[in-house]
Amino acid sequence: MTYCLTLIPGDGIGPEVSSAARRVLDATGLDFEWREVSAGLAALEAHDDPLPASTVEAVKSADATLKGPTTTPKGVGFRSINVAIRQQLCLYANFRPARSLPGIKTYFEDIDLIVIRENTEGLYSGLEHEVVPGVVESLRIITSLASERIARFAFQTAKRQNRRRVTCVHKANILKLSDGLFLDSCRKVAAEFPEIEFDDCIVDAAAMKLVMNPHFFDVLVMENLFGDILSDLTSGLVGGLGVTPSANVGEGIAVFEAVHGSAPDIAGQGIANPTALILSGALMLRYLGEKEAADQVEGAVRKVLAAGKTRTGDVGGRATTSEFTDALLEVVSG
Numbered sequence: 001m002t003y004c005l006t007l008i009p010g011d012g013i014g015p016e017v018s019s020a021a022r023r024v025l026d027a028t029g030l031d032f033e034w035r036e037v038s039a040g041l042a043a044l045e046a047h048d049d050p051l052p053a054s055t056v057e058a059v060k061s062a063d064a065t066l067k068g069p070t071t072t073p074k075g076v077g078f079r080s081i082n083v084a085i086r087q088q089l090c091l092y093a094n095f096r097p098a099r100s101l102p103g104i105k106t107y108f109e110d111i112d113l114i115v116i117r118e119n120t121e122g123l124y125s126g127l128e129h130e131v132v133p134g135v136v137e138s139l140r141i142i143t144s145l146a147s148e149r150i151a152r153f154a155f156q157t158a159k160r161q162n163r164r165r166v167t168c169v170h171k172a173n174i175l176k177l178s179d180g181l182f183l184d185s186c187r188k189v190a191a192e193f194p195e196i197e198f199d200d201c202i203v204d205a206a207a208m209k210l211v212m213n214p215h216f217f218d219v220l221v222m223e224n225l226f227g228d229i230l231s232d233l234t235s236g237l238v239g240g241l242g243v244t245p246s247a248n249v250g251e252g253i254a255v256f257e258a259v260h261g262s263a264p265d266i267a268g269q270g271i272a273n274p275t276a277l278i279l280s281g282a283l284m285l286r287y288l289g290e291k292e293a294a295d296q297v298e299g300a301v302r303k304v305l306a307a308g309k310t311r312t313g314d315v316g317g318r319a320t321t322s323e324f325t326d327a328l329l330e331v332v333s334g
Contacts, residue, residue, distance in 0.1 A: 002031040003288060006058045010068030011040045012262025013272035018068040020274035020325040021281045024300070025066075027332040028285070028293040035062065039081050040070030040262075051084050059089060060253060064284045067257040068277060071264070082257070083126070086119045091248035091255060092146060093153045094119045094227060095283070098234035098244055102306035104315050111237050114219045116157060117227025118150040118182075119248060124224045142178040142223060147185035153249075154186075154221035155193040165197035166190065169206045169222035169230065182223055207233060235259070242314050245279035247287065254287050256280040270320045273312040275301060278328070300331035 009018040026032060037055040044050045050070075059065045070081040085091065094117040100110055127139035154166050168186035172179040183200055190198035201209070203226045209216055210230065214237055222230065235244040241260035248255045258276035266272060279301060285294035304310055310327040311317025319327070 002033055003063045004033045004035065004061070005284075006062035006065040007034050007036045008039050008055065008059075008065065008067040008070075009036065009042070010262060011042055011071040012069065012264040012267040014040075014068030014070065014262055016267070016270065016272050016321050017258060017274035017277045018066070020321055021066060021277040023325055024278050024297060024328050024332060025281045025285070027329050028290075028296055030285075030290060030293055039067070039085070051081055051088075056085070056088055059085065059255060064287055065253075065255040066277070066281055066284060067255050069258055069260055069262040071262045083124055085255060086248055087126075089250055089253050089255075090120060091250040091253060092118065092120050092149055093247075093249045094231070095157070095247040095249060096227075096231040096234070096244065096259070097283075098231075098238045100238050101243055102302055103308050103311070104239040104243065104305060106237060106239055108214055108237055111214055111234075113214060113217055113234050113237075114157065114161075114163070115227060115231040115234055116150065116154040116219065116221045117231060118146055118221075118223050119227075120224070121146050122224030124228075140175075140178055142181050144181060144185050147182045147223075148189055151186040151189035151221055152192075154219055155189055155196055158196050158219045159193060163196070163218050165199065165218045166193075167206070167217055167220045168198070168200040169203050169220050169226055170200060171203050171226075172200075173202055179223070186221065203230070206230065210234065210237070231259070239315060241276060242273040242312075243275045243279070245276055245281075245283050247280065247283045249287070254284070256284040256287070270322060271313055272321050273314050274321055274325060275305075275312075275315075296332050297328075300328045303331050304328055 009015040037058045039055050072080045096115040098113045121141045123140045125141045131137050158166050170179040170183045172183045235241050246259045282294045282297040304327045310319045
């Protein structure tokens with residue numbers, strides 16, 4: 001079977017890590033038809049639009065999309081390409097696993113968490129305006145439709161992966177209407193899955209517990225902003241954004257991306273760590289139903305990191321992007 005895949009290389013180190021991920025995925029022996037399109041600064045320069053309609057159409061028509069990091073200007077300029085893609089294509093579920101990797105020293109061992117984030121609402125709805133000079137109002141949108149949808153995605157994920165518990169993270173003690181609605185929606189869906197434990201935790205308490213005893217949690221589901229923050233926290237528990245994958249999933253459309261930045265300060269130096277995007281590629285293979293190939297890729301990453309001979313600088317080594325990729329290819333192809 002031939003899979004039609006869209007590749008968005010991205011900005012900064014994006015083309016380097018995207019090339020590495022593509023090489024590793026191709027080494028699995030599956031038949032991929034790659035279609036490369038642009039987004040972010042690269043698209044702005046080439047098409048005078050950071051997210052061209054042709055890119056959106058390429059994502060829609062693909063079996064899946066692999067996306068490198070794109071640059072988001074701070075305070076001015078165009079809005080986040082990640083947010084724009086998620087909203088335009090209704091990629092309502094952000095899936096961020098955080099799993100300990102061999103050879104990467106962290107404070108805790110045997111971390112295995114999943115953060116599931118509602119991807120289309122909350123403060124990231126982008127509804128902002130200046131009321132009067134010096135006063136800006138941002139609207140936080142929470143609906144029962146999106147809340148129940150993301151809760152159901154969380155429970156279905158837990159069931160599919162044989163997880164024991166889903167925790168709803170919220171601030172319903174203060175935001176009684178908006179987060180109260182989110183919590184009630186999660187409780188409603190939880191009743192449909194009696195075989196899976198359900199509890200809830202206020203977001204600040206969850207942040208504290210994650211850094212004191214992360215093994216307490218299993219699958220966490222939350223609204224957009226909380227998910228953005230806590231998923232980075234859980235990435236930090238296992239080595240940082242350079243080693244954690246992510247998926248954005250909608251109805252029949254999915255985009256898999258590294259969640260780290262475009263790192264323009266090291267772009268072109270050949271030292272970027274492609275692990276996050278390669279593992280995102282493995283998530284993409286699972287989405288396509290190619291479990292054996294996904295196991296190949298994940299197993300290669302774990303084997304090379306465990307050996308300790310070939311690691312990039314951010315995880316204690318001196319290998320270049322190409323050297324690390326070559327070491328993975330030797331395992332995947334071997």
